[in-house]
Amino acid sequence: MASNIAAALLSCTLLLAAACHPAAAGYYKPPPNPATCGLKVNYYHDKCPPAEAIIKHVVGAAVLQNPGIGAGLIRMLFHDCFVEGCDASVLLDPTPANPQPEKLSPPNNPSLRGFEVIDAAKAAVERACPGVVSCADIVAFAARDASFFLSGGKVYFDMPSGRLDGRVSLDSRALDFLPPPVFDLPNLTDSFAAKGLGVEDMVVLSGAHTVGRSHCSSFVPDRLAVPSNIDPALAASLRRQCPASPSPANDPTVVQDVVTPVQLDNQYYKNVLAKKVLFTSDNALVTSPETTKMVMDNANIPGWWEDRFKTAMVKMASIEVKTGSAGEVRRNCRAVNY
Structure with a gap:
């Protein structure tokens, strides 16, 4: 298993060097989905060309070290999208104004894993393209990439992007919908x-x-x-x-x-x-x-x-996405912008 992940990570490193040409890899492309809500494949092609390759590299390194993190990242997408839509609300930390966000709800705490990988991926794309890539898209890409590494490359697909990050996160909502x-x-x-x-x-x-x-x-x-x-x-x-x-x-x-x-x-x-x-x-x-x-x-x-x-x-990752004034691109995935 480790050798498969290492081989996939090597291919990811090569992909990072050619980030502006993702179509050349010949990956499976799912059929058009009517529920993508304005999302599109290669959304960051012009805005931040290396974004997807950077995230894939971070995820690959984490999964190579601990395959369980990959499982956590797949589960994180599910737990994010079913509550408030795919808007990274599951990433928000408690604050005095909101002491009980989603991540502290029983379905997520203490079992949900991978937050530190999302932080690392966000930090890496911020160095390349400050203020461009949303945390919600990072969660979606990370789940896609974890699937790739854990399957030995058998599960890979284009993930439409263009989601914005939400500003609401309540533990009760996780209990309502998960x-x-x-x-x-x-x-x-x-x-x-x-x-x-x-x-x-x-x-x-x-x-x-x-x-x-x-x-x-x-x-x-x-x-x-x-x-x-x-x-x-x-x-x-x-x-x-x-x-x-x-x-x-x-x-x-x-x-x-x-x-x-x-x-x-x-x-x-x-x-x-x-x-x-x-x-x-x-x-x-x-x-x-x-x-x-x-x-x-x-x-x-x-x-x-x-x-x-x-x-x-892809269909799940299109649930109730935030666009326009309904969301933002967070500077820090754990906190809304102020």
Whole structure:
């Protein structure tokens, strides 16, 4: 895995030297998406030509050092876009005027990771092009680039950009809109539909659970402490790693995919079919004929999931974007401009 990331990082370094010619790389280009809300590919081509290559280099170095950071960056895009839209509101730190922003909400704290990578990427693009690249676009590019590195280059796509950064961040909004791991299929479907995403988008984006870690408290109460259909061998392994009653003082983490824990691939769907998944929301994907068929196709057809994941990521990254006077380009991703 490390050698794959290192090779990809080398190609990223070469890309940085030729940042004004991204089309030459021949990357997959997703079909046009009507929900892009004025966003466009190569938005920074004239405004800040090296921006995407700079961000990719920063992300690649971070993922090479710790693949778990890559999983965190993918998850960060999801958690940002579902709350206030894709506007980097999840990055804002607490202030006396707003002591409880999104990042302190239970779905994000303490599990959401990658903030320091966004800071590093912002600092790097600010040195090249001060005041030009939004934090919201950096979050979107970072999720795209993390997908590239964690997949060994198999998942890469053009990410439209032109988002502005929001000025509102409330912890209660995260609780309102982020689907918890205990959701069943109807609740999941409704949660994604509220953001303009369909059932297939929901199934495809769930595949990001093939990387990263989870706190025991996210699945012990409804998957281990009570009868469930979780694979008995996996359940026994999890009980050895997790306390019977997780608490803030005792809440270890475990890998979400026991087969390929640091590779972004379609193994998640094979795990769903084998009942080797952590969450009620994971198991929910095989509780209807329609979604079960989607899971089976993602598990069994080479390249099927990867192509759909690229498209779904672009669609998700277009949710409720801020443009014009509705947003700004922050100088510091952790604070609104004053």
